Amino acid sequence: MIANRRLIPFTLFTDEASFTRDGINNTHNSHRWSDKNPHAIVERNSQHRFSVNAWCGEIDSPLMGPAVFPNRLTGRACVDFLQNELLLLVEEVPLTKRMRMVFQHDGAPAHYSHLVTHHLNLTFPERWIGRGGHVQWPPRSPEFTPLDFCLWGWMKREVYKEKVNTRDELVARIMYSASLIKQERQYYLRRAATRTIAKRVEKCIQVDSGIFEHLL
Secondary structure (H helix, E strand, O other): OHHHHHHHHHEEEEEEEEEEOOOOOOHHHOOOOOOOOOOOOOOOOOOOOOEEEEEEEEOOOOEEEEEEEOOOOOHHHHHHHHHOHHHHHHHHOOHHHHOOOEEEOOOOHHHHOHHHHHHHHHHOOOOEEOOOOOEOOOOOOOOOOHHHHHHHHHHHHHHOOOOOOOHHHHHHHHHHHHHHHHHHOHHHHHHHHHHHHHHHHHHHHHOOOOOOHHHO
């Protein structure tokens, strides 16, 4: 456990999230009350749907990205991103840390395509975490990365503060929300990465991979 804790500052945690036009809505708990019009109509955007897949990375607090994938997540899209955009993004990481950097991603089908695993084996030999990697990412695992249990919640709350009408507007709001997080929440993201991850892993082991959220 001590050795694994020491790896955390050198681990590049990565994740993708899907942003839709309307976000996630639970209509079962949504009610409208009106004295003048009991048959109020709620405008929905079902006729003009669109979505965006956004990637972010985090290593010892600094937030990388977001990067937007052109369409749905595929192995080819992943490897194109790794070969081109990621190389530019990691240039911001100090060289001493980059030399020891461990790449992490989860078990999404696109992540363990032959193209992606081959590229990671060449770029991060025995230094990447994921399905098919030197260190396996546990299947159907609880949310362990700060991107899962911290970043996306912040970002989506900011993105959906206002109605989104076009895909370009959605991308712009994703970029804007990320800039706010970089300015205002880097400290909290670092705490989530350095403290909360280790605590979550300990609690998960404690309950033998069962539900542990109530123990945090």
